Amino acid sequence: MSEWLESAISRGHQIDDWLAPKRTQAIDLLSTTPWPTRKTEAWRYTSLRAVQNSKAHEIETKTNLLPEHITNLSAIELVFVNGKLDKQQLPDVLPKGLSISLGSDLNKEQQSQALANFSDIKPKRHLFGLVNDALAQDVVIVNVEDGFNIKQPLRISSLLSLGAESHTRVQVTLGKESHLAVIEDVQAEGDSLCTAFVEYQVSAKAHLEHYRFALQTGSNVAVGGCHFNLLDHSSMHSTIVAFGSDLSRLDTDIIHSGEFVDAKLNAIYLLDGNELFDLHATVEHAMPNGTTEENVRCIVAGRSKAVFNGRIHIHRDAQKTLAELNNRNLLMTNTAEINTKPELEIYADDVRCAHGATSAQVDKQALYYLQTRGIDRAKASVMLNFGFINELIDLMPNTVLSEWIRPIIRNRFSAMEVK
């Protein structure tokens, strides 16, 4: 076991609060979970050295940290500063049908209900999920009542000051026939370490619109997860935009627990320098008639490393499933790396599943075409790269967000180390 994990376990032991039974469970599992090595399939391409070497530690909350402003976005701000919920930044009045509470503020009965739902969706043996169980400062519980369509998006921001360590946890429940948009983002000043896990329970006929922006770069370690449990006739649309950092890993689990569920996941990652981003996306089709569409596009430059593991698992009962996964990668330099593994595991016969994966560089002919029209090579390359992922940005349901992210991505391209 690594020193880092030992210290995490011993810190977990010291916390005595309403989450204690879950923390003990997690610590017990952690003690028997071997520290991943290159031989551990889930960490085959991603070294955990950055975690082991991390000097990040818990820092008393600074109150002057504010999330980056998103032009024209009017969101309900839920802000964690160094792992602690900043209640002052919560609006005084929430839209009707939406409630946000901190687990420790609930009464005993509510807490036991929250405990029952805690870690119910997240896979049991995810190493950093267990670390989060053991160390999360508290749990923020978000509820949308049946039938409510919350017009304002909920933005969950995790802000980390220099050298800070944080473990945030949110549980979101969408009631029947409700609608909610959630934006998750992390902003870190450097040398930080965070685990950020969100579990979503999407009830029958509800719709979840989801965004995760992992735009922190540099010497930050971020390991997190978004886990979705979808009931009958519910749907979700998720967009992930990520830049890499020293270590940036995200696990998503989409579980079709009801029939006629529709899930869409689009992910974009743009890596440069020595950055690493690792996305493990799992889709569990446990019930019949579900559809899944996944699109993952990735551009890597410099000496960066992209890892993608896309697993679609069709259970025995999940007849009439339609599932598609498309993974396209552009490799810009011969010092960068793409490691991709689109998996299909299928146990039902009346299904249609497909996946495709490609790795290449920008089409030389297209580049030449633009050059012949007087556009210099570097600019032409940016244009083509941008086109490659712009398709997915166009699919973002919230146009305010797509207008906000577009120039950020464009700037990223211009700065990318391309040969």
Next chain:
Amino acid sequence: MTVQVEINEALGREYEAGFISDIESETFEPGLDESVIERISKMKNEPEWMLEWRLGAFREWLKMEEPDWALVDYPKIDFQAIAYYSAPKSMKDKPKSLDEVDPELIRTYEKLGIPLIEQQMLAGIAVDAVFDSVSVVTTFREKLYEAGVIFCPISEAIVEYPELVKKYLGSVVGRKDNYYSALNCAVFTDGSFVYIPKGVRCPMELSTYFRINEQNTGQFERTLIIADEGSHVSYLEGCTAPQRDENQLHAAVVELIAMDNAEIKYSTVQNWYPGDENGKGGIYNFVTKRGICHTSAKISWTQVETGSAVTWKYPSCILKGDNSVGEFYSVALTRGRQQADTGTKMIHIGKNTKSTIITKGISAGRSNNSYRGLVKMMASADGARNFTECDSLLIGDKCGAHTFPYIESRNPSAIVEHEATTSKVSDEQLFLCRQRGLDPEKAVSMIVNGFCKEVFKELPMEFAVEASKLLEISLEGSVG
């Protein structure tokens, strides 16, 4: 009667090649230690360096752990319960011609429909048949000798051509490569050795039929094929084994070396005993096959896998030389309780290297069929190209079809394309065939044959017929 009922009825079909030949065999007591390896080496009159090589592998093997990453489930193998050597007794004095061969052996082959005498003449195939662990008959040696081709049992090559064996044995699959290959290095008893000299096109297709015949005997063949510069060879390997209640281990190693501008085509039809309908018995087939391609060389693997209880097999190509080509065409059919985890690795090192992977997995009954493959583009592989297509067909709702492709690219000018689909035999296709008076089994057989066509067309003529027949027979029992 519904299609499903008819199909289920047909499921009771017995293994066609399931019979036991009654031949006295000289067999070691079960168990494995250094003295067993020394005995094997002594029996084979091997030189000292070979024994040392084997013992080195054995010592490595003792330090290794059995791999558990494949999607297969089987009881733990007791390596001490296996006898590591078995030779048909009548082979002690090597026969000089077919007439000298134990007639029981010949009958065994005839029952299997292997064209050992007349048909091989017609087909122009030289057969180095391995019955249990010793090569029994080698034909057409003279004709090959004229062309300068060496085709002989590897045990003979170790004695006759030590400099070639020493240079190439273990050069592609090293002794420490993996658990089963290390075991093979330590205890292999026989196999084939082929050397094609510079610029020679092998005048005929080379073929080896393997049989497992002795109870409790693991088979550890070792095949080494060297195609020198500008040469060409097509090698055929076919397997079939008699019915048996105990699981038998088969851990072969095949090494191919294609020097500059050489071409090796390696085709396999594998029909080891798959176990009964409850998954009892059957062969464990844990095989390491790998080839290395030097400049402008080509290695093409084609396999039709219908047998074995558990298959663990990844014929691979190391595309070391510039402009070299690797191909992998595979049909894997599982039924009953069979489990197959098979695929390939294409390692692109040289510039402008190309690889093609076409696989067709068919799962029926309660079987599980996985494709596991790796395409790796090294930073040096400028202009390299890969195309992969993995299609799976599910027949019945109790089976599984899985795809685990690994793509690793470190070169921007390398292009990798992978696509995979999974579906069932479509009702429309079935309806169309039945409209035209075909019974459901025939219809499915036809559709499946069409599904596999891309791979079958890569097989040499003689094998294509056998493969097609094998598929049809296998489908008789399990398609719906």
